[in-house]
Amino acid sequence: MPGMGTPELPMPDGLVLRPFRGVRFAVEDPAKVTSPPYDLISDADVDALLDSHPNNVVRLILPRSPRDDSSAKSPAPHRQQEPNQTPSTTSRRPSADVEPASTQQQASAPPTPSGTGLEPRYVKARDTLRAWLDTGVLVPDDVPALYVYEQSGPNVLQRGLIGDVGLADPGQRIILPHEDVMPGPITDRLALMSTTQANLEPIFLLYNGDNGTATRLVDEVASKRRPLVSTHTEDGLRHRLWAITDPAEINAINADLHDRQALIADGHHRYATYRVLQRQERLASQVSATSAATGVSGEAGSGRSSGDRSTPQPVVGPWDFGLALLVDSTAYPPNLQAIHRVIPGLPLAEAVAKARGAWRVQDFDDLAQGLAALKGAAEPAFLLAGEGGTHLLTNPDPVQLARAMPPDHSDRWNSLNTSVLTEFVLPKVWGMRDDEQAVRIVHHDTDAAVRLAIRTGGTAVLLRPLAVDDVLAVAAGGERVPRKSTSFGPKPRTGLVLRTFAID
Template identity: 75%
Template sequence: MPLQARYTEARDTLQGWLESGVLVPDDVPALYVYEQSGPDLLQRGLIGDVGLVDPGQHIILPHEDVFPGPIADRLALMSTTQANLEPIFLLYDGDDGPTTRLVDEVASTRSPLISAQTEDGLTHRLWAITDTAEIATINADLHDRQALIADGHHRYATYRVLQRQERATHRAAAGERSGAGASGPRAGEPVPGPWDFGLALVVDSRAYPPNLNPIHRVIQGLPLDEAAARAKASWQVHDYRDLTSGLAALERSPEPAFLLAGEDGSHLLTDPDPVQLARAMPPDHSDRWNSLNTSILTEFVMPVVWGMRDNDQTVRIVHHDTDAAVRLAIRTGGTAVILKPLAIEDVLAVAAGGERVPRKSTSFGPKPRTGLVLRTFAID
């Protein structure tokens, strides 16, 4: 099916659900308390609209770069459906403020609108906050806080592109009306509209620290013994006969450290040569950025030690499943590079400084479940 036909089909399906009552818009404005729970997991947050402002104001902080292809895809979908079909995932420091206390009070004392369990074993519960005084309290508390994009960088970038497009369209229309003597905003003024906001789940990371998992790499075509041999010129290389003992050693090792694994055991890289490492890391980045394991892998290990760049052609990505990474390495005759997760405080510090971590550095969870709350511009 052509891409545009898929977007049109999504629009028609959404409209059909609204007309038939499968989806029912709220009668009054609301924010939603959203809880995800399971074995050793509890996360609560708020789903609602966040205002879209200039990134230079450092209110919503991205920590990863985005690429044109995914943005074009999401822009076509949002433009065609005129909707936000799922929330992005934001983290902020609530400092035990009124929003955090209200979220916990609602989840602990009120009956949920829905409660459902998904195939991953998580239970999802949702409550609506419609009281205007409670919504005003939340708005006042969150107004001056800063948030980090945990998941949804391309969707957030798409929110901003769509906002610019819609503003330009409505500015032109307002200018034509003004020229014809009609009332309304002066020509050139932005016309406020639903495109000035985007759907988001906002979670207090102090009250509910998220899971931050690593993203492993598989270097296709680089045999494990060759990868380990090349590393010996700049790293201490420790050999292990099996993956389990290698992973235990990686866990005990201070950063930077990487576990290389494949068909014939595993090799732990520690204690890089400081002179070679310093020479490889870019001087235009902060010390914090240069200390990240993904930065060292991208700027030192791959190009200097192994003579390759980190890209989709040479590197396969495996999200936090070490066994899957090793199986893929064995299947492709390559090397799995197992990493420890970044520290949340490092990601926050890098983002607050206006930098971006290297691609595929973080995997935050649990992510919001698609389909619980949607936002259409016509109803907004």
């Protein structure tokens, strides 16, 4: 349409956490309908979660195509995460899907996005969400709230606030990404969010709260008020949720947050997706507003303004915010764990032979010995494992290393083990790129990484976790660590509170 361009996006002038009407499961045991974040779920985990409850949230976040639901073991082709365990051999019960609601949209149902050609699995997630809202499996809270969320267990205590975070451009230095993203997961999450018109799981943000007003109120609520939800998950953690609905308390929280910065601890792909979806929905709003102003027939989406004939101005929409958990890292320091790599196409013997030309290689009899040596080694260091042994790489050739590392990055960035792996080991030593097809990802579990390497005839590359201070310094300097460099925890449990655009 003439005159249509990239729509102007609202720019928050600080860190904003807006209350919303949370959508929550009305079930006897909330734990049974929750799940880990989508990218930590293996195919075997999907089956176990479906077995735990017919309405488990995994049906929404990792939907299967209707034709595959009763037999297939592959929920989402764009996921980067690889299994943290070998697939279960336990057969699961037949699907217990709620039948999709009528095609006539109900008041509580998320709006159907315009466009055609949607993949069946995303449509299935939308229809399942709609059915659960219509039948009372999911129930929206009566009034908007910020939610205090607590995770506790052996050596674990984390509290934070769940709300709608205002979407800031990274250049504003309000919400800092620290990790690169890949197009596949963004495409997948965008299709899911735009089709369901919902944020189904929160991203995880950390900020330096200096035990300010927001943190003091979070602790007061968790200590003195009755929770909406209290449940225990199979990992031994207790999850509790409270709603803050008092406007004065919400205003006090946002006054405290306004001038602070937040670091994306987990959810880089989802935050990037929030911003792509924001542009997509605002462009659709702009088209609808211009069509209405000029008398051209067109679909009007939820919250879209007709605007003025010359310069249509869409109103602020729910897509201008994204679901997030915000945690004060000074009050609740995060646990940072490593993310390991598996290279199926690279036999261990070949990987070790090529590494000897640039690294000192030490051979170990078993994995435990190798891991102990890795823990005590100076960075950069990597433990290679798979069929036939364990080998520690240390003391890289300084000339080769310096030649490989990019001069336009800071010394701190170039010293990170994941940077050395991405820029030196993979392309220069092994002659391959660090991409989703060639390099597979395993969070935390060294045994699972080695099993996957053996099963695929490849090499597991085991790493130590990055230091929190290094990650913060790199992000503050405007740089991003290579993809899948960090795993902050404990991560928020998916399914305790959801957000739909129609109800928000």
